[in-house]
Amino acid sequence: MTIQSEPGGGRLDPSLSAIMGERRQLINLAYRLLGSLSDAEDVVQETYTRWYAMSRQQQDAIESPGAWLTKVASRLCLNVLSSARARRETYVGEWIPEPLPDPTEWINGRSDGITADPADRVTLDESVNMAFLVVLEAMTPAERVAFILHDVFRYSFAEVAEIVGRTPAACRQLASSARRRIRASQAPAALAAQQAGVVRDFKQAWEAKDINALIGLLDPDATAIADGGGVVGAVLRPIEGAEQILRSLFNLEGRLRNLTIMERTVNGQPGLIAQHDGVTVSVYAFEVAGDRIKHIWAVRNPDKLRPWTTG
Incomplete structure (x- = not known):
């Protein structure tokens, strides 16, 4: 993605800089929801495409651009998760989430010669360990989105409800069901x-x-x-x-x-x-x-x- 500076001044538009500053958060969210870095990158790219397809007047009317971007990315992830179930029925063998290295060991070179953007690097914590991601794979798309948005990214159930298209009470139940799945499947963690x-x-x-x-x-x-x-x-x-x-x-x-x-x-x-x-x-x-x-x-x-x- 190419970012143009403001004409004459040579400096990045502060509002544009703020929008692009959301990219790392969106990549982190989408990877946890999808278990695939390539799918996460596609979702974030599409999210920004939709933002820049709006007029400046439409953009200015959005009170919280970060919340708008998160909502769009989450809904796109819901669509991907729904279609992924059908795709994985034809996948050869078992499907495992895409593994990620420590950021200090990340290989920047790509086969197309492009250097990886540091924002592509996902923040590693307990919500991306492989056992956790595998349990997420067994959840319904709505369970997964409600749980990740609320329990990991601390969105309120009212905000989750707006994204998922269900009531806050229903989203609370989805997240609770997801927690039970995690507790039932994970062994006590070793130090x-x-x-x-x-x-x-x-x-x-x-x-x-x-x-x-x-x-x-x-x-x-x-x-x-x-x-x-x-x-x-x-x-x-x-x-x-x-x-x-x-x-x-x-x-x-x-x-x-x-x-x-x-x-x-x-x-x-x-x-x-x-x-x-x-x-x-x-x-x-x-x-x-x-x-x-x-x-x-x-x-x-x-x-x-x-x-x-x-x-």
Whole structure:
């Protein structure tokens, strides 16, 4: 998006600067609602397109441009979420939210040669860890929007109701239902240092092919899910049980020689990436309870690894 300065003065119109200052907030909102950075970027682009399609008089009549932009972006996200259910029925294998690196590790280069705008970087907190986003995927679009807007971004239920098109009481019920889903599905969180230690031990045991150590680090009923999107090879259904998970990991290593495993922050939590010939081919997010791994999410679809590699 190209921003023109005011003629003569060479300085950005303060009102335009304020409008563009909302972009980071909109990206953060849309990513949490959609679980996809590319979809979030598209929604924000469309939101600004609608703003600039209005006359200056129409823009000036809007009391709170930031609230207007949020309302439009949220409604666009609702539309995307509704259509996403149909799209994902034809998705090859399991669909996992797009993983994000720590901002300091973000790769700026894109395949089209454009440098990523720093505003594209999503603020990482507990509302974007992979376990949280996976639970959001199971919610209805209205539940997801009501919960994220109220519980994460602190909008009142009256404001949420205007966006979702339901009564404040109905939105309160939607958010309450979403909270119950989260409480029912998430294991007690391990301390950050403890989780980092478990993930590091897992990496070392994987590299050493220490089967006993790996079995000890995995919950016996652990589940692993891989997302290849039909673009690269990946198991099409969830893998249940520690032994089955290890078999899948070693099969991957057997197919890709010279696989390098590295510790990285994935959606704000300790995770791993696998590189082949210097290109990131897999990103692993973990849910750790106590000293055991309960869930592993392996994203292999290269379309979802854009921020991780220029290859």
